[in-house]
Amino acid sequence: MLRFTRTILTGLNYANWIFVVLFAIAAIALLANPAQVAEILRQAFGVEAGRARVICAAIAGLVVPAGFAAHLIFTRLIAILDAARAGEPFAMVNADRLRTVAWAMLAIQILDLCAGALAITLSKISDEYFGWSFGLSGWLAVLLLFVLARIFRIGAAMQEDLVGTV
Amino acid sequence: MAIRIHLDNVLHERRMSLTELADAIGITLANLSILKTGKAKAIRFSTLDAICRVLDCQPGDILAHVPDGDEEDAC
Numbered sequence: 001m002l003r004f005t006r007t008i009l010t011g012l013n014y015a016n017w018i019f020v021v022l023f024a025i026a027a028i029a030l031l032a033n034p035a036q037v038a039e040i041l042r043q044a045f046g047v048e049a050g051r052a053r054v055i056c057a058a059i060a061g062l063v064v065p066a067g068f069a070a071h072l073i074f075t076r077l078i079a080i081l082d083a084a085r086a087g088e089p090f091a092m093v094n095a096d097r098l099r100t101v102a103w104a105m106l107a108i109q110i111l112d113l114c115a116g117a118l119a120i121t122l123s124k125i126s127d128e129y130f131g132w133s134f135g136l137s138g139w140l141a142v143l144l145l146f147v148l149a150r151i152f153r154i155g156a157a158m159q160e161d162l163v164g165t166v
Numbered sequence: 167m168a169i170r171i172h173l174d175n176v177l178h179e180r181r182m183s184l185t186e187l188a189d190a191i192g193i194t195l196a197n198l199s200i201l202k203t204g205k206a207k208a209i210r211f212s213t214l215d216a217i218c219r220v221l222d223c224q225p226g227d228i229l230a231h232v233p234d235g236d237e238e239d240a241c
Contacts, residue, residue, distance in 0.1 A: 161208060164208060166197045166198070166200055
């Protein structure tokens with residue numbers, strides 16, 4: 001099960017970087033504004049094409065830091081799984097990894113808010129719904145991760161005590 | 167550590183080796199060695215009870231508290 005989960009997480013991290021590269025290319029293409037892109041934007045947004053181009057580029061650009069945060073989440077979770085497979089899950093280093101995952105998740109939530117604000121602006125200038133809504137589950141996950149990291153830290157301290165108990 | 171272990175002295179008085187004690191109380195020689203060398207962070211009451219029973223002694227014969235300032239002098 002742990003091995004299967006590890007494979008899934010590794011695959012997701014590769015997919016994450018593919019998305020990061022694609023969105024980075026999209027952001028650069030929007031900023032460079034070649035004739036084809038300018039034409040598509042003009043047809044979609046009319047006179048607001050210039051503003052829409054900057055907003056779309058910003059949304060695509062937000063995927064890059066989100067991708068770095070996701071990379072932190074995947075790699076730290078993989079490291080925690082490896083420690084669990086080795087029979088040593090309750091270690092201080094795993095508590096630190098879980099806290100890193102919590103901070104990365106918080107960063108993703110903040111980036112999501114920024115993307116949401118941009119998407120709402122884009123919806124207003126184009127009169128089309130760009131599909132963003134506020135969700136509590138991500139923020140609850142952040143809280144849960146910080147609590148779990150704290151519990152892991154206490155568990156690791158107890159484990160260290162137990163190791164030295166005769 | 168302000169707690170010092172005098173297991174060696176008691177074993178010497180009883181003419182008993184650490185291996186024999188480990189066998190008698192049913193814990194590993196490695197763990198008993200950790201206790202003897204003062205590297206243990208804690209000792210279970212069950213372990214202390216078994217040691218006292220086998221060596222026919224009191225916890226105070228094995229454990230002693232040395233105030234931090236006096237620890238270096240005692241070494």
